[in-house]
Amino acid sequence: MSESVVTASRPGTAAGPVGAxxxxxxxxxxxxxxxxxxxxxxxxxxxxxxxxxxxxIGETGSGKTTFARAAxxxxxxxxxxxxxxxxxxxxxxxxxxxxxxxxxxxxxxxxFQDPLRSxxxxxxVGRSVAQGLVLRGxxxxxxxxxxxxxxxxxxxxxxxxxxxxxxxxxxxxxxxVAIARALAVSPQVLICDEPVSALDAAHRNHVLQLxxxxxxxRDLGLLLISHDLGSxxxxxxxxxxxxxxxxxxEGPTAQVLAQPEHPYTRMLLASAAxxxxxxxxxxxxxxxxxxxxxxx
Ligand SMILES: Nc1ncnc2c1ncn2[C@@H]1O[C@H](COP(=O)(O)OP(=O)(O)OP(=O)(O)O)[C@@H](O)[C@H]1O
Numbered sequence: 095m096s097e098s099v100v101t102a103s104r105p106g107t108a109a110g111p112v113g114a115x116x117x118x119x120x121x122x123x124x125x126x127x128x129x130x131x132x133x134x135x136x137x138x139x140x141x142x143x144x145x146x147x148x149x150x151i152g153e154t155g156s157g158k159t160t161f162a163r164a165a166x167x168x169x170x171x172x173x174x175x176x177x178x179x180x181x182x183x184x185x186x187x188x189x190x191x192x193x194x195x196x197x198x199x200x201x202x203x204x205x206f207q208d209p210l211r212s213x214x215x216x217x218x219v220g221r222s223v224a225q226g227l228v229l230r231g232x233x234x235x236x237x238x239x240x241x242x243x244x245x246x247x248x249x250x251x252x253x254x255x256x257x258x259x260x261x262x263x264x265x266x267x268x269x270x271v272a273i274a275r276a277l278a279v280s281p282q283v284l285i286c287d288e289p290v291s292a293l294d295a296a297h298r299n300h301v302l303q304l305x306x307x308x309x310x311x312r313d314l315g316l317l318l319i320s321h322d323l324g325s326x327x328x329x330x331x332x333x334x335x336x337x338x339x340x341x342x343x344e345g346p347t348a349q350v351l352a353q354p355e356h357p358y359t360r361m362l363l364a365s366a367a368x369x370x371x372x373x374x375x376x377x378x379x380x381x382x383x384x385x386x387x388x389x390x
Contacts, residue, residue, distance in 0.1 A: 115331070116144030117180060119315035120165060120202075120283050124174035125186075127160050134160045136339045137174065142283065142315035147306070149326030149347065150319045151362065152336035158319045161336070162285045165317075166202055167193050178202050179282045198230050200279025207288035209268035213260040219246070219271050220256035226279035245278040246271075248312075249304055266297030273304065277312070284308070287319045302328050323366040327351055335359045 120142040127135040134157045142148045150158050163169045165176050167185045176185045179201040188196055203226075206212040213222050223242045227233055233241070243253055249270040260268050269289060276284055286305065290298040306329045309316045320326045326333055327347055334344040335358060343356040354360045 115146040116313060118142070119144050119180065120176070120178050120317065122161070122165065122174065122176045125161065125164055125171055125176060126173040127157075127164055127169055128172050129160065129169065133172075134339050135164070135171075138336070138339070138341055140317075140334055140341065140344075142317050144282070144313045144315050145309055146332070147309055147316040147318055147330045149330030149333040150317060150336060151321065151323055151326050151333055153321055153362070156336045157339040158321075158336055159287055162204060162287055162317070162319060165283075165285060166204055167196065200226055200230065200281050202283045202285065203276035203279065203281035205269075205272050205276050205284065205286040205289050208292050209265075209272040210260060212272055213268060213275075215260055218257050218259055219251075219263070222260075222271060223256075223275045223278050225275060230279060241278050242274075245274040248277055248308065249274045264297070265293050266300055269293060269297070269301050270304065273301075273308075277308070280312075281314065283315045283317065285317045285319065288321070289318070290325050291320065291322060298325065305329060323351075323362055335362065 118141050120140070122138055122140045125135050125138040125140075126133060138157075138161055140148070140150070140161070150161065152158055160169060164171055165178065165185060167188050171186045174186065177183060178185055179199075181201075183196060183201065185196065185202075217225075220242055223245050224238050227238045227241045242256065246253060246256065251267065251270050251274065255263065255267065255271075260271070263271065269292075273284075273286075273289075284305075289305070290301050293301060302325060305316060305318070308314055318326055318330055330347045332344060333347050333350050334341050335350070335356065336342075337356075337358040343350060343354065343359045350359060351363065354363055
């Protein structure tokens, strides 16, 4: 098992739907995380540039969410460093009030798999999306309202939905609200953890199209975490494959899909293909990718 550095993408290659990738917005170097008695991440290197989507794939339990939590400063690292944003803020080692102050900046935002669990069921859409802006402080009511309206517009939701609660929305709308809430604070890095796995096929495609458009329009660095290779392949410029806490392969998406080098990647591809009935899996991925590209 080898560890590898996920290097800068190669914009404009066959790798994916990328424009020009900009400066590095997330750099993880040699990240080790121990939870309880077990080391979960064994020296992970990963980087994401502005305007770029990096897919982090791996089976359940491989450590994907743990990596995301480390990038947000939510779990302590035992070694390595993570820097985020254009200012290069070092997240590792931040504690207490310094960590809270960093979180308030909104530099890194996290979108969960299940918006029903991440959105407060009692808060209206408007209040949920406003949360980060209120927390940041220093904004008047009118500015917060404008921020909410802009964020909802960015994810294609009608302003009329602001008075509804999550229970009064479809699954796809809820996930858009969760993304709007993240966008409202103008993040530089967006980490989406299985953002479409709770959605049906139609909503899945719409949310992927949305994410693909956002990274370009907002120059976001987007880390897309999933065990579903098909979803990741549709929008990622590069993929990194996490196996038991180590990155075993990374590269331009098209290259990794066409010529996977590590047996674990081959196994993931094979299981994705069998899920979609053999060759139809590849055809389906390509069709999804075309659809996403054509619409954004
Ligand atoms: N708080 C914790 N204490 C101890 N072990 C933990 C804790 N949280 C996660 N783990 C373990 O760390 C490993 C990695 O979990 P993680 O959630 O990062 O995996 P994942 O790749 O995101 O999986 P999934 O796709 O199911 O979300 C798992 O074996 C999990 O049981």
